[in-house]
Amino acid sequence: GQNIDQPTEMTATEGAIVQINCTYQTSGFNGLFWYQQHAGEAPTFLSYNVLDGLEEKGRFSSFLSRSKGYSYLLLKELQMKDSASYLCAVMDSNYQLIWGAGTKLIIKP
């Protein structure tokens, strides 16, 4: 079956760095997405990785290792507004998105 695993909840301090991991087992691979979702709102797109390596976009970076079925989202200089759920999603061979359950990130002052 297809499976995406990410931690349920993480806590970090304002100004610090946090890494949210995602491992996946899917039938085929056509890219991995990270989305941010604030409570009661729809997800917003953060990043898309289809090749191995690190993609940096401002305070957020996303890394992918296809051989290991592994990705992480790195958030630097954490701000209180970064408190949200972070969803990992993989596009499989049928171009369907398989969603992880999301990681709730709590930022403390």
Place this chain on the structure above:
Amino acid sequence: GAVVSQHPSRVICKSGTSVKIECRSLDFQATTMFWYRQFPKQSLMLMATSNEGSKATYEQGVEKDKFLINHASLTLSTLTVTSAHPEDSSFYICSATIPKKGSFSYEQYFGPGTRLTVT
């Protein structure tokens, strides 16, 4: 960036009534739109894929006669929850992809969501 709107943002209805949710792409034409449902503290669950001018493709376990999807134009898809029951109370989100010539566009733009409460 591309904008997707949904209407209404919140709706409360009585059990047995039907509710229509609209999803519009405001500044682009979306040949494909997706409808998701999200229960509290759970991830997004794809309900159906809506293609303009054709019947929607429903995911396993989603009743197509209960959740009617109409993608009448390149900028509008509607989801109608028929004979709603309290267990249909959920957050319904639509998304759309921007078609690009010669390649797949993988980025999905989400609408703000519609919170449905059935009493």
